[in-house]
Amino acid sequence: MTDAPRKPAVQRGAEFGVFSRVPGGVWAAGFVLLVVPLVAGNFWLFQVFGWSFCLGIIALSLMFLAGYGGMVSLIQMTVAVLAGYVVAILGSSGVEQISLGLSWWLYVPLAILIATAFATLVGALAVRTEGIYTIMITLAIASAFFYFTRQNYGIFNGYSGFNLVVPPRLFGIDWRQPTAFYYLSLGGAAICYAAVVYVSRSPFGLALQGVRDNPRRMASLGFNVTAHRIAAYAFAGVIASIGGILLVWQTAQVAPFSGGVSAVIDILIIAVVGGIRRPIGAFIGAFIFVLLSTFSPDVLSAFGLSNERFKLVIGIGFLAVVFFSPDGALGLWERWRARRRNAVDPLTGKALAGGRP
Amino acid sequence: MTAAEAIRDSAGAADRLGSVTSGSALELRGVTKLFGALAAISDVTMTVAPGERRAVLGSNGAGKTTLFNCVTGDFLPTSGTIRLFGEDVSRFPAHERIRRGLRRTYQISLLFGGLSVADNVYLACRGVNRNRFSLLRPRSGDPLVMRAEELVEAVHLTAARDRLVSELSYGQQRQLEIALALAGAPRLILLDEPAAGLSPTERAELIAILANLPAHIGFIIIEHDMDVALRVATRVTMLHNGRVFKEGTPAEIEEDPQVQELYLGDGTHAHG
Numbered sequence: 001m002t003d004a005p006r007k008p009a010v011q012r013g014a015e016f017g018v019f020s021r022v023p024g025g026v027w028a029a030g031f032v033l034l035v036v037p038l039v040a041g042n043f044w045l046f047q048v049f050g051w052s053f054c055l056g057i058i059a060l061s062l063m064f065l066a067g068y069g070g071m072v073s074l075i076q077m078t079v080a081v082l083a084g085y086v087v088a089i090l091g092s093s094g095v096e097q098i099s100l101g102l103s104w105w106l107y108v109p110l111a112i113l114i115a116t117a118f119a120t121l122v123g124a125l126a127v128r129t130e131g132i133y134t135i136m137i138t139l140a141i142a143s144a145f146f147y148f149t150r151q152n153y154g155i156f157n158g159y160s161g162f163n164l165v166v167p168p169r170l171f172g173i174d175w176r177q178p179t180a181f182y183y184l185s186l187g188g189a190a191i192c193y194a195a196v197v198y199v200s201r202s203p204f205g206l207a208l209q210g211v212r213d214n215p216r217r218m219a220s221l222g223f224n225v226t227a228h229r230i231a232a233y234a235f236a237g238v239i240a241s242i243g244g245i246l247l248v249w250q251t252a253q254v255a256p257f258s259g260g261v262s263a264v265i266d267i268l269i270i271a272v273v274g275g276i277r278r279p280i281g282a283f284i285g286a287f288i289f290v291l292l293s294t295f296s297p298d299v300l301s302a303f304g305l306s307n308e309r310f311k312l313v314i315g316i317g318f319l320a321v322v323f324f325s326p327d328g329a330l331g332l333w334e335r336w337r338a339r340r341r342n343a344v345d346p347l348t349g350k351a352l353a354g355g356r357p
Numbered sequence: 358m359t360a361a362e363a364i365r366d367s368a369g370a371a372d373r374l375g376s377v378t379s380g381s382a383l384e385l386r387g388v389t390k391l392f393g394a395l396a397a398i399s400d401v402t403m404t405v406a407p408g409e410r411r412a413v414l415g416s417n418g419a420g421k422t423t424l425f426n427c428v429t430g431d432f433l434p435t436s437g438t439i440r441l442f443g444e445d446v447s448r449f450p451a452h453e454r455i456r457r458g459l460r461r462t463y464q465i466s467l468l469f470g471g472l473s474v475a476d477n478v479y480l481a482c483r484g485v486n487r488n489r490f491s492l493l494r495p496r497s498g499d500p501l502v503m504r505a506e507e508l509v510e511a512v513h514l515t516a517a518r519d520r521l522v523s524e525l526s527y528g529q530q531r532q533l534e535i536a537l538a539l540a541g542a543p544r545l546i547l548l549d550e551p552a553a554g555l556s557p558t559e560r561a562e563l564i565a566i567l568a569n570l571p572a573h574i575g576f577i578i579i580e581h582d583m584d585v586a587l588r589v590a591t592r593v594t595m596l597h598n599g600r601v602f603k604e605g606t607p608a609e610i611e612e613d614p615q616v617q618e619l620y621l622g623d624g625t626h627a628h629g
Contacts, residue, residue, distance in 0.1 A: 203483050203491045206472065210480045213469035220429055220467075221484035221537065222455035231490055 033186055042178035046250070048290055050178070053185035054250050056286035057192045057243030059270040061236040063282045064196050066271065068205060069232045070212035072131075075122045075138040077267045078145045079237050080244025081259035083115035085149070085156060087165060087245055088254050094164035095157050104168035108245060115241035116234055123233020127226055142264045150256040161255025165248050176249065185246050189283065192239050196279045199235065208232050269314065273321050275328030284329050292317060380443040382407045382545045382575050383428065388437035390423050397423040398599040401437070407544070410567075411577045412590035414610070416619075420599040421579045422464060425547045429461045430454045442544065456485055458544030462537070462551055464579075466530040470523035474514050477522055478505040478536050485541030505540070512536040512566070528559050535566060546576040552585045564588055587611065595619075 037045055062076045090107035093099045126137050149156040167175035167184070175184050199205045207228055210218045215225045248254045257263070266289065274285025296310040325331045383405040390397045398420035405411050413421050427434045428441075430451035439447045446454050455461075469477050482501045483489060495502050509518050512532040517525060522533065531551065538546050548567075552560050560582070567576065567589045580586035587593070587607040595603040595616055603616055610616055 198494065199492050202494045203489060205492075206476055206480055207483065207489060209472055209476075210469045213471050214467050216431065216451075217463070217467040217469070218480075218484070219451040220431070220455055220461050221481050222452050222541070223480075223484045223489060224450075224452050228490070235492075 037179045045182040046178040050181050050185045050250050052286045052290045053189040054243055054247040056283035057189055058240050059267050059282035061239035062271045063276055065236045067276045068208045072135050073138045074142055074264050076240045077264045078142040078259045079115050079119045079240040082118055083111040083241035083244035084248030084254040086111035086114050087248050088162035093162040095162050112241045116237035119237025120234040123230045127229035146256050146260050163253040165252055167249040188246050193279055269318050275330030278330055281328050281330045384440040386438045388434045390427055391435045396599050408572050409575045410590050412586040412593045413579050415596035419596040425549055460538040460543040460546040462534040462548050464549040466534055468522045473519050475518045478508050481537040481540035508536045548578040550579050552582050
C-alpha cells in the first residue's frame, strides 16, 4: 500500500479484507434475534419470525439481482417453489405414490442443484433483455411453471401438490417445533445474508455492480457482461432455493399456488417495501409483509370489514412506500438518521435543539 | 510517487506481453459503418505503429467517435477488417479486444456511479486479469488492490478514493477515466476528447500525463483543442465526412491550405 495518509473514518468501500469490520449494529441485532425465543410465544416464533426469514431469504435473492445487478427478476419465487417440489418429490410427503423417500443429505443438495440449474437457464434467457422486458419474460416463465405444475399429475401431483413435507429429525430434534424452526430459519437467513454481504465486495460482486451502473463500460474494461449476468442468476438461484426449502418445511406443503402470480408478486413487494438497495431490506420487507398479512384480517374485522380484504391493506401499504419512499423502509430510516446527523448549526457546529436545521 | 513514475511502473507488466515491436498496433482496412443509409465512416484505411501517438481530427460528424466504437467493438463495422497487434479482431466482442491490450476513454464519462473511486479502478484492473468471477474478497496486499491504489494516486484522486463516483466533480471524473484506461497492461489507448471541459491547469496536467506515458504505449486521441492534440501527437489523421482526408505530421497538417480552409477556419481554434 502507499504511505499516503488515510482518512480515519472510512464510511464505505474501503475494506477489502476477508472479514471487513462487522458493524456493532449487526452484532446487537444478532444477539437480540438469538434471545427472542426467551420472550416470544410459539405463534410468533413460527408464524411470524419463521415465515419472515423464509420469505426474506427469497426476497434477498431478488435484492441481489435487482440491487447489485440491476435486473428485476420475477422468477425467484418459482425457483424457491421448484426447490420445495424437489424436496417433496425426492424426500417424503403425504403423497406416497410419488415421493421417493430419499435421505435429507441427498435431497437437500439435489433440490438446490436442480433449482439453481433452472434459475441459470432462465437467467440465460432473460439477460439479453432490459428493464420491463426482463420483468415480462421472467413473469411469463413463472406463469408457465404455475400452469405446468397444475396440470402435471405424474411428477408434480397437479392441483393439490404435496402435503406433510416436513424437515428431517436430526440430532433427535423435531425441526418443525416452533423454537427449533426459529433457529433453523434464522441460521439459514444469517448464512444467506452474510454470503450476499460478503460477495458484494468480492471481484464478482463488484463487477456485477459495475454491470448495473454501466454495462457498456464493463465490456470496455474486459468483462464479459452476459456471462456475469447469468452467473448472478445462478448465485441468486442458490439463495432462492435455500429459502424455498425452508419455506416448504414451514408450510409443510407445496402446491401450484405456492408459485402463483400472486406469490411471485409478493416477493417483489417484499423487496421493494424493505428497500431493494441493501440486503437487510429484504428481511425488513418480509417482516412488514408477514405482520400485515397475519394481523390485518383481525384489524379489518374489528372495523366490520371482510377479513379477506387484507390484500387491500398490503396494496395500500405498498403504494404508500413507493409514493413516499421509493427506496423502501430502509430509505425512510436512513433519511431520518441523515437529518439527525446534519442537525447542527452550519456556522457554530453546535447541535440544534429542534432536530431539524 | 509522481504520476509519470506510477505509469512507468506499468511498463514491466506490458513487457511480458512482448510483441510490441513487430507489426502494427492497429490496422484498419476499408472499414465502413452504415447507420441505415447513412455512412458514418466509409472506407477508412489507416495503420498505427506500436507506441505511436496519433491524433484524429475532424469537424463534428466527421465520424471520429464512430471510428473508435468500431475499433473497440461497441459496434461491429458493416464491412472492412480491423487488425489489432496483427490479429484480425473485426468480429470480436469488446471484452475480447480489451483483453488484448486495447483501452478506451469515453467522451462523456462512462463510470460506475454507485461505486467508490477505488472500486472503479479495482474493477478496471480486475477486468483484464483472471478470476473475474471470484467470490472471494481480495486480501489486503493483493497485487491488484495495490496497483489500483497506485493508479488512484497517479491521477491525483487519493483524497477522493472512498467517495462515490457520482459525487465527484466533472474534472475528477475525467481523471478517473484516464486511470481506468491505464489499468492492466495497455498497449493502445483510444482517448475520446479527454480534455473536453477541463480547466487550463487540468489540461496541462493531462498533457503531462500523456507525454510521460512509457514509449511502448501508443494512443489515438480525438481532440477539438488543437493545442492539446498537436502537442501530444506525432502523426495526425484528418477525417472529413467519414473518410480519411489527410494524414501527416502535425506541422504538415497545420500548414496544409486545404485543411486550414476546411477545419482550422481562422487558423487558431475549431468550434467545440
